[in-house]
Structure formats: structure tokens, C-alpha cells
Amino acid sequence: MMYHQLTVLERYTISKLRKAGLPVAEMARILGCHRSTIYREYHRNSVQIGRCLTYCPSKAQERRNGRLRRSRRGPHHDQGQYARVVSLLRQQWSPEQIAGTLAQQGEFRISFQTIYRHVRRDWRAGGKLYLELRQRYKRRKRHYGLEKRGRLQGKRMIDERPASVETRQEVGHWEGDTVAGASTDKHCIVTLVERATGYTLIGKLHCRTTKALNRKVLELIRRSGLPFLSITYDNGTEFHGHAAMEEASGATIYFAHPHHPWERGTNENTNGLIRQYLPKGESMSGVAQRHCNAIAHRLNTRPRKRYGFRSPEQQLFG
Incomplete structure (x- = not known):
């Protein structure tokens, strides 16, 4: 098994799986690493709170970043x-x-x-x-105000999602969100990412409304011919038509908690990759569905570290 350092998303996954009571061996199998990697992670990055040692993924990442900054090595490449x-x-x-x-x-x-x-x-x-480089890195604010978007009663939260979805062993569980261009522009895209394979579908929207979004998502589902067992959405008001979407698609809809993007980490990471082609702040009015298809094809045929540098397309279709 090839050695790799844990990512931020993997550290949050470790924390969640640990809270669910999974043994270390099972956690290692889900993450695709050796169990000693997780034991070493606990040993190096657990923090003392009162009389107990606890594992906090954000603190673990801070410690890792600190060690990286302090490390110094000479040149080894020509x-x-x-x-x-x-x-x-x-x-x-x-x-x-x-x-x-x-x-x-x-x-x-x-x-x-x-x-x-x-x-x-x-x-x-x-x-x-x-x-x-495909992305520019910025320091992000980690404090939030009150939820200002419309609230919807009766929606299924991610806590109700079966624990089996977390293991990424079954194809058909997706994460979805919309990605905007210019703040004054109604045009945007909707992205759907399959959790087990990273396979991505992108649809062009002329406006971010419930009706337009449901129509486009159903189009993507039917055109792909892929299984859709569940979709985990962000909390935008454009997803408030989830009941109609469930009835039309047969997929169960879940919602992440507000301001918890790591609960849809696969989708958030993919949206960051898409920004290489559709930069933030630029209008999407000139973007057509064929452009979205071309971007999705590029992402689906690139090698991914988490899959042993196989592409999402290879993971899905073999």
C-alpha cells in the first residue's frame, strides 16, 4: 500500500468514524490506509482537554501544518x-x-x-x-453569523442518512450544490458528485430557482443512466423543491447542516476544481451545457490520489 499523508477531509472522516464507534481496522479500510497510520495520527495529534486526550481534526491539521513549516530539506531533484x-x-x-x-x-x-x-x-x-496551478489558496473565515437563507421545515438532515453511505462502498450516493459566477448574474451551474467514485455531473442553469434546478438535475440523472440512491444537498433555497425531486427521481434527499461544508467534502473539493475553468466573479452567461460536459469530462478522466491515481471514470466503469 502506497504511503500518503492524511488530508483535511480524511481527518474529519476519522473523527466522524471514531464518534460512530468504528474500530481502527475498519476505519483504515474505509480510508484506504494502514491502521498504523490512524494510530500514529492519534498519538501525534490528540490534544489534552481537562484530564482526557481527545482527537480534534482542525487541531490535528494545525499541528501537521506547523511541522511542515518547520521542516527544512535540501534539493534532491535535478x-x-x-x-x-x-x-x-x-x-x-x-x-x-x-x-x-x-x-x-x-x-x-x-x-x-x-x-x-x-x-x-x-x-x-x-x-x-x-x-x-488550478486553485489559488486563501485564508478563509471560520466564524459565522445567523443563518440568513430561507428555512425549510421537514427536510431530512444528514444525521438521518444511513451510516453505510459514509463508507463509500456503494455507488449511487451523491452530493450536490450550485456554483455561482458574478454576484449580479443569475446564470450558474449545478454540480453532482458521486461519493464512492468522485464521478462528476455538471448542468447549466439560467437562473437559480427551485423549478429550474429540479428540471436540470432530472435531466442529468436521466442522461447519465447512473444509479441515484441519495443526494446530500447544501441549504440553499434552490433545493427547497426536494420533495418533488424525490418523487421524480426516486433518490432520497438529505441536507448538510448550515455552515458545515466538510459534510459535503467531496462536492466542495470538486467545486474548487471547477473554479479553474469558471473563475469566481466572472459571468456564466456565455457558458453552455456543452462547456459543462467538457469540464466534467476533464475532471472525470484525471488521476486522483485517493483512488491510487486512477480516474473517477476508471473507478466507475472499470
Whole structure:
């Protein structure tokens, strides 16, 4: 089994599975890692609260980031190897995809952190390599005000979702959200991501209304021919037609808690990847469904670290 460092999403998953009472061996199987990885995670990143040690995923990530900042290593790669990395960056591969694929193919080993450092050095020297990165990282606010969106009674919350959905062993459980362009523009897209495989469907919306969203989601479901057993949505008012959607699609609809994006972590991560093609703040009025299909195809055929650098398409169709 190939070694990898735990991600933020995996740390939140560990916390949730631990609260559900799963043994470490089962947690390791779900995450695709060795059980010693989870034992080591507990040992290194648990925090003292009162007289008890407890595991907090946000604190664990802070500790990991601190160790990474304090680490210092000399150069281990030549210019030819960096040229290979740059060529893959210009094909719109992420640093993690590059590092994993190069190691898997036996070319050479390089960590994604080293690739990011190389990009940063290039930027400091006046280079433009940073423009090849698919995402820009910003510090996000972690405090929230009162929920200002419309409230809907009778919706199923994610707490009611069967525990089996969390294991990602069954194809057919999806996460959904809308992604906006310019703040003054009604045009947007709806994204659906399958939890077990990461397979993505994208639909163009001319307005963010309940009727328009349900129509487009049903179109995506029927055109894909894929199983839809459940969909976990964000809390936007455009999803308030969930009862009609359940009746038309046969899928059970659940809702994440307000301001808990990690409960739909697969969808949130995918929406970040889509921003490479549809940047935040830019109008989507010129985006057609064929553009959405092309973006989805690119995402579905890229290698993913979590699947051993197989693509979502390979995971779904073999």
C-alpha cells in the first residue's frame, strides 16, 4: 500500500468514524490506509482537554501544518526532473496528481509539497509558473453569523442518512450544490458528485430557482443512466423543491447542516476544481451545457490520489 499523508477531509472522516464507534481496522479500510497510520495520527495529534486526550481534526491539521513549516530539506531533484513536473503542470495536473503518478510509473519520487515550493521559488524570481496551478489558496473565515437563507421545515438532515453511505462502498450516493459566477448574474451551474467514485455531473442553469434546478438535475440523472440512491444537498433555497425531486427521481434527499461544508467534502473539493475553468466573479452567461460536459469530462478522466491515481471514470466503469 502506497504511503500518503492524511488530508483535511480524511481527518474529519476519522473523527466522524471514531464518534460512530468504528474500530481502527475498519476505519483504515474505509480510508484506504494502514491502521498504523490512524494510530500514529492519534498519538501525534490528540490534544489534552481537562484530564482526557481527545482527537480534534482542525487541531490535528494545525499541528501537521506547523511541522511542515518547520521542516527544512535540501534539493534532491535535478533540472530535468523539474522540467518534467512543469510539463505536467501545464497539462493542468495538480501537484498531488503529478507526484503520485510519477512515483507510480517509476520515473522518480517527488512530494507535492516540493512541487509547490518549486512554484513559489519561481514566483519569487518573477516567473509565471503559479498561473498553471488550478486553485489559488486563501485564508478563509471560520466564524459565522445567523443563518440568513430561507428555512425549510421537514427536510431530512444528514444525521438521518444511513451510516453505510459514509463508507463509500456503494455507488449511487451523491452530493450536490450550485456554483455561482458574478454576484449580479443569475446564470450558474449545478454540480453532482458521486461519493464512492468522485464521478462528476455538471448542468447549466439560467437562473437559480427551485423549478429550474429540479428540471436540470432530472435531466442529468436521466442522461447519465447512473444509479441515484441519495443526494446530500447544501441549504440553499434552490433545493427547497426536494420533495418533488424525490418523487421524480426516486433518490432520497438529505441536507448538510448550515455552515458545515466538510459534510459535503467531496462536492466542495470538486467545486474548487471547477473554479479553474469558471473563475469566481466572472459571468456564466456565455457558458453552455456543452462547456459543462467538457469540464466534467476533464475532471472525470484525471488521476486522483485517493483512488491510487486512477480516474473517477476508471473507478466507475472499470
